[in-house]
Amino acid sequence: xxxxxxxxxxxxxxxxxxxxxxxxxxxxxxxxxxxxxxxxxxxxxxxxxxxxxxxxxxxxxxxxxxxxxxxxxxxxxxxxxxxxxxxxxxxxxxxxxxxxxxxxxxxxxxxxxxxxxxxxxxxxxxxxxxxxxxxxxxxxxxxxxxxxxxxxxxxxxxxxxxxxxxxxxxxxxxxxxxxxxxxxxxxxxxxxxxxxxxxxxxxxxxxxxxxxxxxxxxxxxxxxxxxxxxxxxxxxxxxxxxxxxxxxxxxxxxxxxxxxxxxxxxxxxxxxxxxxxxxxxxxxxxxxxxxxxxxxxxxxxxxxxxxxxxxxxxxxxxxxxxxxxxxxxxxxxxxxxxxxxxxxxxxxxxxxxxxxxxxxxxxxxxxxxxxxxxxxxxxxxxxxxxxxxxxxxxxxxxxxxxxxxxxxxxxxxxxxxxxxxxxxxxxxxxxxxxxxxxxxxxxxxxxxxxxxxxxxxxxxxxxxxxxxxxxxxxxxxxxxxxxxxxxxxxxxxxxxxxxxxxxxxxxxxxxxxxxxxxxxxxxxxxxx
Ligand code: HEM
Numbered sequence: 458x459x460x461x462x463x464x465x466x467x468x469x470x471x472x473x474x475x476x477x478x479x480x481x482x483x484x485x486x487x488x489x490x491x492x493x494x495x496x497x498x499x500x501x502x503x504x505x506x507x508x509x510x511x512x513x514x515x516x517x518x519x520x521x522x523x524x525x526x527x528x529x530x531x532x533x534x535x536x537x538x539x540x541x542x543x544x545x546x547x548x549x550x551x552x553x554x555x556x557x558x559x560x561x562x563x564x565x566x567x568x569x570x571x572x573x574x575x576x577x578x579x580x581x582x583x584x585x586x587x588x589x590x591x592x593x594x595x596x597x598x599x600x601x602x603x604x605x606x607x608x609x610x611x612x613x614x615x616x617x618x619x620x621x622x623x624x625x626x627x628x629x630x631x632x633x634x635x636x637x638x639x640x641x642x643x644x645x646x647x648x649x650x651x652x653x654x655x656x657x658x659x660x661x662x663x664x665x666x667x668x669x670x671x672x673x674x675x676x677x678x679x680x681x682x683x684x685x686x687x688x689x690x691x692x693x694x695x696x697x698x699x700x701x702x703x704x705x706x707x708x709x710x711x712x713x714x715x716x717x718x719x720x721x722x723x724x725x726x727x728x729x730x731x732x733x734x735x736x737x738x739x740x741x742x743x744x745x746x747x748x749x750x751x752x753x754x755x756x757x758x759x760x761x762x763x764x765x766x767x768x769x770x771x772x773x774x775x776x777x778x779x780x781x782x783x784x785x786x787x788x789x790x791x792x793x794x795x796x797x798x799x800x801x802x803x804x805x806x807x808x809x810x811x812x813x814x815x816x817x818x819x820x821x822x823x824x825x826x827x828x829x830x831x832x833x834x835x836x837x838x839x840x841x842x843x844x845x846x847x848x849x850x851x852x853x854x855x856x857x858x859x860x861x862x863x864x865x866x867x868x869x870x871x872x873x874x875x876x877x878x879x880x881x882x883x884x885x886x887x888x889x890x891x892x893x894x895x896x897x898x899x900x901x902x903x904x905x906x907x908x909x910x911x912x913x914x915x916x917x918x919x920x921x922x923x924x925x926x927x928x929x930x931x932x933x934x935x936x937x938x939x940x941x942x943x944x945x946x947x948x949x950x951x952x953x954x955x956x957x958x959x960x961x962x963x964x965x966x967x968x969x970x971x972x973x974x975x976x977x978x979x980x981x982x983x984x985x
Pocket of ligand 1: 587618679819
């Protein structure tokens with residue numbers, strides 16, 4: 458970079474031009490050409506026409522015109538930070554994942570917290586699920602644990618995700634409401650989809666308005682697999698436990714804060730890291746095997762269910778510390794691309810039909826959002842471990858295979874032939890035994906939509922139960938269609954009679970509707 462002496466020039470109209478010098482870089486175009494005047498377009502005479510020849514002006518406007526990329530189709534509003542994960546207990550008997558082998562091992566991470574439904578500029582304290590996405594830059598590639606702050610989900614099968622998200626976001630004719638559960642489409646969909654009931658109880662609870670990201674739990678939600686070096690697999694549920702404990706904000710305070718400071722959560726994270734008060738979480742695992750899983754009266758592949766912690770305690774195996782804010786919000790927080798299919802040797806999927814759909818969706822949407830199959834070349838997405846393959850070219854390719862070989866097998870030997878597979882270190886999928894008819898079907902054990910919703914409600918303190926009741930009444934009072942309100946209450950009657958009656962009373966709903974059929978046939982099981 459060329460640096461020249463400092464100077465302040467006065468224009469003919471008395472205006473000040475700040476020019477380079479005293480350690481200030483010379484302003485350049487994208488082509489690196491030094492710029493003499495960034496205040497005035499090139500024109501003929503002081504009042505004459507501007508010239509097409511003004512390459513500096515045209516480049517500047519062209520680039521500005523293309524600054525926007527699509528926001529995420531969900532989780533558009535988010536805030537990220539860097540940090541590390543420290544393994545506090547070796548898990549070498551359970552998984553061959555490199556990051557879990559050595560006690561004390563530190564793995565760099567990038568974490569992005571988010572809301573789900575609101576657009577990029579929506580307020581932080583909306584009643585919504587929070588995303589808790591962690592990218593571990595391990596020595597054997599990137600592992601993304603793309604979780605939420607609620608351990609269950611609205612739907613059991615990814616094929617319903619577009620419907621669920623459409624119903625939760627703005628209504629298509631009017632383009633509102635923004636980032637709110639208080640509207641007919643949302644309650645229409647969830648009341649017609651009884652598998653949402655458990656999630657609804659969490660959504661109406663204090664969990665959906667965290668005091669800050671630092672006081673929030675996180676969950677991988679799905680049942681995953683950990684696989685050890687001998688090929689033995691364990692089922693696992695992932696948990697993040699905040700060191701500061703769990704705290705929330707009550708609804709009427711949240712409304713005021715949203716008005717006064719819609720950036721409340723992001724500001725809190727930024728301020729605490731800048732002040733050296735680094736937020737911290739423990740990673741917990743619930744580990745169990747196939748025989749144990751078979752004894753539950755629900756299916757561990759059903760993302761609307763939790764594994765009770767009384768039955769499978771959470772084992773703390775590491776800590777996550779966020780100690781560095783980003784240098785550039787767009788380059789890092791906006792361009793980071795998490796994906797559930799980013800796993801490393803020793804971590805594997807299960808057949809959870811929601812997880813299987815996610816594995817397709819993230820990569821697909823990121824091609825659209827980031828615009829090139831080479832988005833792993835962007836520093837925030839690039840692994841910090843060696844990368845060597847024969848994929849090449851495409852928009853914005855920053856690293857192509859070197860030398861002659863861009864295919865394998867080839868005859869060009871160890872020095873010129875490029876990388877090769879490794880039987881020992883390469884990723885091997887767990888060889889689960891599968892069989893069955895090819896059908897569109899849901900397992901019978903996915904059918905109980907109310908028991909865990911009831912357990913969640915009963916596990917709450919009286920104050921928390923009151924907040925849940927108030928939230929149902931407030932949100933449903935914004936629903937204009939009486940039949941939808943009644944349908945929600947018909948589900949609540951299967952959760953807790955007292956809750957259902959209080960919500961009905963709060964809404965002035967009389968008489969009470971019939972309870973929804975509790976043992977409903979599993980949706981979608983067409984005859985073979
Ligand atoms: C984004 C979590 C279900 C599609 C996200 C993000 C999180 C998340 C945390 C934000 C990532 C970031 O900060 O950049 C979850 C959880 C789910 C779930 C915990 C259920 C257990 C689904 C399903 C689908 C889906 C079923 C589709 C079939 C997407 C898409 C994005 C996204 C398309 C935007 C990604 C991007 O543009 O980079 N999800 N999600 N999610 N999710 Fe999910």
